[in-house]
Amino acid sequence: MSSVYFSQNGNRNGFAEKTHYNGLPTHSSAVREKWQRHHPTSSWLIPLSLPIPGVRTRRLRIIAPNPARLHQFSVTRFGRRRGPLVLFVGVVVAVFTVFALHKRFATQEKKWPALSTGEPSTLVYQPEDLRRIWEWEIAAGHYPSSRKIPKQLAFTSPPHNPALPARKSATLPSRYRSPIVQDTVGMGAKRVYLDLQAKLPNVAYPPRPVPGSVADLDVIMDYCDFSQNKYVRDCLEVLRLGGGLDNQARVRRGKMDDWKYIYVEDGVSDNITEPDAMLKPSYALPQGESEVSKDFTKKRGGTWEPHLSLPPAPKYRPYKDQAAVCDEENPRVFHMFWTGPFTDKPYLALLSFLFTQNLGLHLDSDHPISNVCRPKFWLWISPGPAAVPPGPNALKEMYDGLKSSPWASPFLHPRFKDIIQFKLWNTTEQLDGVPELKDEWRALRDSLFNSGGWVEKVSMDDPVAATGPTAVLSGVKGEGATAAQPPAPTSKAGNDADDKVNRVGSKSPQQYDKLSVILSDMARFILCHRFGGIYLDADTIFLRDWEELWGWRGAFAYRWSRLEKYNTAVLRMNKNSPLGTFLFRTALKNGLDFHPMTVSRYTKDAYLEGLLLRLPDALFDSAWLNTESYQRERPPQPYFTEFGDFFETPREQGAAPAALGFDGFFKGAYSYHFHNFWWRPFDEYRNWPDLGERFINGERIARASIASERGVVPLDEETVASDKRDLDWSTVLKRTFESYIRGERPNMYGEWLHW
Structure with missing residues (x-):
């Protein structure tokens, strides 16, 4: 197709169409003229369909000005020679006017929305309040990390950090130091990193963590952070070795100090930091606060929160210096x-x-552990x-x-x-x-x-x-309150007892x-x-x-x-x-x-x-990346490709649960998150609490209820032949925990339940 505002490639009997230079369009036929008048490109606006990154099945549809229509109007109004020039000048003037008006009337609060995420800002606190939050949390010992404070907060002097050990810092001449500091000054005790291993005579089970010990989450982030291309499999090995969970199974050789992540705070360091080396530089921030405030975009249509009134931060005390084993503040x-x-x-x-x-x-029960906060x-x-x-x-x-x-x-x-x-x-x-x-x-x-x-x-x-x-x-x-009403019945005429509300x-x-x-x-x-x-x-x-x-x-x-x-x-x-x-x-x-x-x-x-x-999800949700098709070339043990594998372990992996037991289930992780599945029983063949004679009445009630649902007579005893041949991971974990309550095995640390 062709038009007056694109080069005429069409021809008539082998010769190019004639073009008039009086600004009026020409057409080779009445059909082409009618098409030109009624085609959607004659509209001032046109729809555009753009691909959405990562989404192959859908496209983004937006409405934009029609450049062809604008060009046609400029040529019709001003001619073929002057029309494009007038159009270009008009666009430049419009853009300049918008930015000039913004510069003149916009305040620091009225800024262009951030384009990095495409999401509107949620911020309702001013930068000075955010700095005060950081200062309070650090002073209270809630930031036991050497990771840097965001530079956008523009600290000009480093906060004192009682949860970070003191250390010497490199002293730079003031002319070389940045006006913004991102480090804290460690004022705390030394950290002694522990080598946790089972010792005689209790070598069959891992040792309990030392009371008052602390996990250095900076070290864990170094070995487990997915954004740094760390594998869940490798993270779990560091967690179980550094935590002493690999009793009688340590096959690694060589010095393993780098994998130690558990420490205790012991004494006061001799290497006291020289705060003067990190204090205010010899020059101030350029243009003061305004340069920093550009990083903080207030919520659109919202108002700033009143300035925070914070109480003094509680004094940080290491575990060894606490008056009681349980800290009321923690x-x-x-x-x-x-x-x-x-x-x-x-x-x-x-x-x-x-x-x-x-x-x-x-x-x-009359003599609990004296040095442990339960x-x-x-x-x-x-x-x-x-x-x-x-x-x-x-x-x-x-x-x-x-x-x-x-x-x-x-x-x-x-x-x-x-x-x-x-x-x-x-x-x-x-x-x-x-x-x-x-x-x-x-x-x-x-x-x-x-x-x-x-x-x-x-x-x-x-x-x-x-x-x-x-x-x-x-x-x-x-004042003005009324008594709470009892819950409405869940079965009223005209209402579904299982609808969204009920x-x-x-x-x-x-x-x-x-x-x-x-x-x-x-x-x-x-x-x-x-x-x-x-x-x-x-x-x-x-x-x-x-x-x-x-x-x-x-x-x-x-x-x-x-x-x-x-x-x-x-x-x-x-x-x-x-x-x-x-x-x-x-x-x-x-x-x-x-x-x-x-x-x-x-x-x-x-x-x-x-x-x-x-924190990395390896610590609490070790299967998640695998279920979303990540790290499958080096998966952890067990290997779940979907969360349902926990309840119904695939046949090719069905030997692992019974053979490996609790010790073979994401060992090193602190917990496992199985993501809902509320309707799937952990143990389909024995879907009742199996806790022994002490709780037999509840077991009988549950077994009778299941037998009634299945239309069978409940049995007091079953043979092993009636059990599922390949036990699932959920079943193995449930039966392991129940055997501890029944008194048939100790817990994971070799301790027997004493009733």
């Missing part, structure tokens, strides 16, 4: 959130906790649908349900009363317990279930749903309790901020003692597989920390969105990622 509490009937999933999480952590269960496990239970508040008798009903549940009742045994506690979750009470939210969160009641910017709406016209957010918001303490628990991929999942995204931050400790998703299994992770005082989550984002299935935060204040106030101004992808934006926009360390 409580050792594992949190887990559960909704719906108690099943084998929280059951196995609790069993793995008993099997791995240093709880003193091998000693008499961790506790708080299981928070939401008794009904996520959008419905608990009724006035909810606590009693919760304990009645736990007592009657075969899966839950064993953990009510007096032997576990000091280490496992069940707690009732109340959304209103929890939100009111967060000072940063209590006065403002009710204004966002319509977006309470916000996940990644997608708000799950709950209809207020529905008589059942009306007891949801409305009731949650009304059942509060304080669903309790996930029964299948199609019947997924999404509201509870969204609520748990927020619950983990509330629990860690209010009480301190570590939050774990309920689809998590402990694989080793976490002593040295407790010793590292900073906050952390872990990496979202290949992406540089957080996964908060494991979340460590310090109680009432400025970092927590930042996260809650930022989330409040961004729709109370606590999805891990959104939290990743909060910390990235504020340059606070170093204060919420993103």
